[in-house]
Amino acid sequence: MAFASGEWFEQEQLWREFYPVMFPESRFRHAAAQVDQILALAAFAGRDVLDLCCGPGRHAIQFARKGLRVTGVDRTPFLIEEARRRAGEAGVTVEFVEQDMREFTRPASFDLAVSLYSSLGYFDDPGGDAVVLGQLYRNLRPGGVLVIDGVGKEPVAKTFQPTMSTTVDGVLYVLRNEIADDWTRVRNEWVRIEDGRAVTYRFSQMIYSGRELKSLLIEAGFGDVKLYGDLSGAPYGAQAQRLVAVARKH
Ligand SMILES: C[S@@+](CC[C@H](N)C(=O)[O-])C[C@H]1O[C@@H](n2cnc3c(N)ncnc32)[C@H](O)[C@@H]1O
Secondary structure, eight states, X not given: OOOOOOOGGGOHHHHHHTHHHHXXXXXXXXXXXXXXXXXXXXXXXXXXXXXXXXXXXXXXXXXHHTTOEEEEEESOHHHHHHHHHHHHHHTOOOEEEEOXXXXXXXXXXXXXXXXXXXXXXXXXXXXXXXXXXXXXXXXXXXXXXXXXXXXXXXXXXHHOOSEEEEEETTEEEEEEEEEETTTTEEEEEEEEEETTEEEEEXXXXXXXXXXXXXXXXXXXXXXXXXXXXSTTOOBSSTTOSSEEEEEEOO
């Protein structure tokens, strides 16, 4: 299957240049506790784990530390290299595959699949996420569980900030966001400013309400779909920080 190229997430430079803000060491440390929470939410009882859009391997490495057999899939070569380096340093074995999330097909091979830290909604084609969920469904074994941790429309509506900035190692990062297409997408402009030189990246991400994500999961074939406000299992209510979905393949 071939997909249109030239989409924003194919810019390896974006992932390189924003690595310090997206993946600070504190986020790596946080991943161990998140993996415990995911295994509890999923009531996990299996062996094979798929970390789709694994990035630099934050969670894949922690799953492997628990003795699980882990496959991490990501299309960005720089991040896959970083994940391999970190797995080596941690002394764990993880299979890392460089591939588009829409194309990774390994039917009935996993007991748990995860899509973490806002890794859906990237495609220009509004049907792209349904393709990804269809692949995830196919790749799970019967009884297997999918855990998604994403940006929810309801928490965004409550906490929306049009501009954020941070400085890391003397580099200024300015993140500007706007709600676009009648609350279908968040349109982002990320600017990296170093020594007075600014580089701007523009991209957009689809955001789902709880109900919308649930419907997509059900359409992909999943059952027992439950929503939470974070990975600890807090309710998807007024205080929700994230949109976490847990769904089972029967
Ligand atoms: C926000 S990061 C999340 C990384 C990781 N899940 C974590 O929690 O650290 C999103 C990831 O999706 C990957 N990605 C973006 N588009 C992709 C695609 N079409 N297929 C596979 N991976 C993709 C990026 O390379 C990046 O690693």
